[in-house]
Amino acid sequence: MTIPTNLQIAALGAALETFSRRYKMTDTGGLERALTEVDTQTLLYVGKHPGCGPTDVARFLRVAMTTISSATDRLVKRGLLERHRPEGDRRAVALRLSKAGEAHVAAQELAHHKMFLMMLERLEPDERDSFIAMIEKIAYSEG
Amino acid sequence: MTIPTNLQIAALGAALETFSRRYKMTDTGGLERALTEVDTQTLLYVGKHPGCGPTDVARFLRVAMTTISSATDRLVKRGLLERHRPEGDRRAVALRLSKAGEAHVAAQELAHHKMFLMMLERLEPDERDSFIAMIEKIAYSEG
DNA sequence: GTTGAATAATACGAACATCGTAATATCTTT
DNA sequence: AAAGATATTACGATGTTCGTATTATTCAAC
Numbered sequence: 001m002t003i004p005t006n007l008q009i010a011a012l013g014a015a016l017e018t019f020s021r022r023y024k025m026t027d028t029g030g031l032e033r034a035l036t037e038v039d040t041q042t043l044l045y046v047g048k049h050p051g052c053g054p055t056d057v058a059r060f061l062r063v064a065m066t067t068i069s070s071a072t073d074r075l076v077k078r079g080l081l082e083r084h085r086p087e088g089d090r091r092a093v094a095l096r097l098s099k100a101g102e103a104h105v106a107a108q109e110l111a112h113h114k115m116f117l118m119m120l121e122r123l124e125p126d127e128r129d130s131f132i133a134m135i136e137k138i139a140y141s142e143g
Numbered sequence: 144m145t146i147p148t149n150l151q152i153a154a155l156g157a158a159l160e161t162f163s164r165r166y167k168m169t170d171t172g173g174l175e176r177a178l179t180e181v182d183t184q185t186l187l188y189v190g191k192h193p194g195c196g197p198t199d200v201a202r203f204l205r206v207a208m209t210t211i212s213s214a215t216d217r218l219v220k221r222g223l224l225e226r227h228r229p230e231g232d233r234r235a236v237a238l239r240l241s242k243a244g245e246a247h248v249a250a251q252e253l254a255h256h257k258m259f260l261m262m263l264e265r266l267e268p269d270e271r272d273s274f275i276a277m278i279e280k281i282a283y284s285e286g
Numbered sequence: 287g288t289t290g291a292a293t294a295a296t297a298c299g300a301a302c303a304t305c306g307t308a309a310t311a312t313c314t315t316t
Numbered sequence: 317a318a319a320g321a322t323a324t325t326a327c328g329a330t331g332t333t334c335g336t337a338t339t340a341t342t343c344a345a346c
Contacts, residue, residue: 009256013259141265197296209295235341
């Protein structure tokens with residue numbers, strides 16, 4: 001089997017460095033007010049897992065639970081997140097996005113959508129599917 | 144001209160999210176001792192621009208100069224960085240990596256190298272060049 | 287040549303995020 | 317009912333980032 005050449009590896013590394021500098025997933029767009037990276041990721045996660053608890057978020061983001069506690073505090077104060085006490089287990093907290101939180105997430109996803117669109121537009125139409133297939137292979141392969 | 148479909152955009156977005164979670168450029172490898180992101184980037188920048196000043200680093204990383212001052216303090220204390228007073232302008236400071244700093248950067252670049260190698264290995268040999276060409280197109284295209 | 291403005295870096299203090307430990311409340315098991 | 321397990325929060329410590337003020341040096345103008 002053929003192994004990648006050092007030239008290929010170097011080219012990939014250089015391109016990815018520019019790539020990640022150019023397409024920042026974490027950019028708030030400049031308009032929104034200073035939201036921590038953890039805060040942003042928490043919002044996105046809760047948006048995709050409504051009713052989840054702080055523990056789930058902490059495990060997913062690999063941060064201490066007290067950090068998520070602070071983050072949810074901030075987000076609740078800003079009116080982006082809601083804490084609910086579920087009937088079943090009254091120790092737990094179920095997190096949900098507020099209306100404003102949903103709007104925030106939607107805006108962010110729109111920004112991402114535009115970014116991905118811009119990436120694909122830089123390719124020829126007949127290249128796009130094969131690029132997607134390859135990046136999926138790299139991202140999802142086991143081992 | 145054909146525009147990307149929403150399906151393509153969604154697939155790309157999902158793949159890139161997993162991709163960036165899986166291949167963290169910022170991972171210190173787990174062995175090294177808690178180096179700030181700014182510290183790490185400062186080391187890499189100085190490695191590529193020996194003799195540069197704190198102002199250059201601050202401009203490149205887009206952080207306050209006092210932040211770089213603190214970062215260089217930490218790095219000097221750890222023995223990874225050296226401050227020199229150049230002859231020409233005695234206000235300025237010329238930054239250079241120490242031996243230990245060079246070793247650190249080398250280790251980090253080796254880790255990156257391995258990561259890029261792993262990415263390419265997940266592709267078929269005849270896919271690699273076209274993938275590199277496409278990611279370069281996306282990264283470097285103007286406009 | 288001396289004075290005044292501009293440049294380069296640092297010292298200091300404030301604000302804030304993250305984390306570990308301890309405390310509180312609720313569920314589960316015996 | 318008691319003991320332990322689980323889920324979250326309160327509190328204090330540490331550390332990073334940043335803004336302002338300060339010091340040192342160079343450049344410009346008179």
